[in-house]
Amino acid sequence: MIIFDKVTKKYGNSIAAEGISFKVDTGEFIFLVGASGAGKTTILKLINREILPTHGAVFVDDWEVDKLPKSKLPFLRRKVGFIFQDFKLLQDRTVAENIAVSLEILGRGNSDIDGRIREVLKIIQLPDKSQYFPKQLSLGEQQRVAIGRAVAGETEIILADEPTGNLDPKTSWDILKIINDINKQGKTVIMASHNVDIVDSMKKRVIEMNKGKIVRDQKKSKYS
Numbered sequence: 389m390i391i392f393d394k395v396t397k398k399y400g401n402s403i404a405a406e407g408i409s410f411k412v413d414t415g416e417f418i419f420l421v422g423a424s425g426a427g428k429t430t431i432l433k434l435i436n437r438e439i440l441p442t443h444g445a446v447f448v449d450d451w452e453v454d455k456l457p458k459s460k461l462p463f464l465r466r467k468v469g470f471i472f473q474d475f476k477l478l479q480d481r482t483v484a485e486n487i488a489v490s491l492e493i494l495g496r497g498n499s500d501i502d503g504r505i506r507e508v509l510k511i512i513q514l515p516d517k518s519q520y521f522p523k524q525l526s527l528g529e530q531q532r533v534a535i536g537r538a539v540a541g542e543t544e545i546i547l548a549d550e551p552t553g554n555l556d557p558k559t560s561w562d563i564l565k566i567i568n569d570i571n572k573q574g575k576t577v578i579m580a581s582h583n584v585d586i587v588d589s590m591k592k593r594v595i596e597m598n599k600g601k602i603v604r605d606q607k608k609s610k611y612s
């Protein structure tokens with residue numbers, strides 16, 4: 389469960405999020421929509437504590453994220469996987485090694501890691517390219533690897549920040565289907581998106597932001 393309780397985030401005098409309150413149940417799939425600069429990325433970064441709220445509180449399960457002691461931060465980061473528009477893969481590591489990064493920090497043994505990598509390659513439907521480097525892959529394949537990295541560990545929450553923003557329509561749908569399958573396995577998904585076709589077709593809960601405020605929070609909704 390994720391709770392935002394009257395959260396405001398300021399950068400100097402500019403307000404990126406203002407008085408934000410909402411609750412996300414475990415296993416929900418939510419689209420975050422709104423113009424560039426509306427505050428979508430800010431919301432996602434507040435959840436994994438990449439940034440701290442100026443006012444208010446963010447809760448992830450039993451933790452008040454902004455009060456989490458530094459020693460607990462790795463547990464939050466294990467629970468929350470982040471997927472970016474530009475993938476952010478390690479260019480000098482193979483597909484398997486990019487996925488392994490999430491497992492090594494969990495202190496898993498090598499055979500355990502190898503087994504999990506094979507499972508993840510099936511989830512992202514990229515079974516034959518484990519030894520490829522990112523630049524040998526298409527953009528869609530690179531995003532699959534980034535999804536694999538995000539879900540490989542003990543991830544319960546997937547935050548996706550415009551994950552189809554650099555992809556053509558068909559590839560965008562391929563990626564969305566993988567994220568949707570992961571959600572069907574019980575993971576919570578919050579996805580910022582400008583993809584009208586996808587948001588309209590999926591009929592999920594939509595939270596719309598404008599200038600740092602929530603202007604719509606509607607179940608089974610559309611882009612606009």
Ligand SMILES: Nc1ncnc2c1ncn2[C@@H]1O[C@H](COP(=O)(O)OP(=O)(O)O)[C@@H](O)[C@H]1O
Nearest residue numbers: 399403404422423424425426427428429430431
């Ligand atoms: N690190 C930062 N420093 C200053 N202002 C920022 C920073 N990050 C975001 N902002 C501002 O906060 C607002 C919301 O940004 P953001 O959450 O990235 O919006 P979105 O993801 O919807 O495009 C914007 O006005 C943006 O310029």
Ligand SMILES: [Mg+2]
Nearest residue numbers: 428429430549
């Ligand atoms: Mg953004």
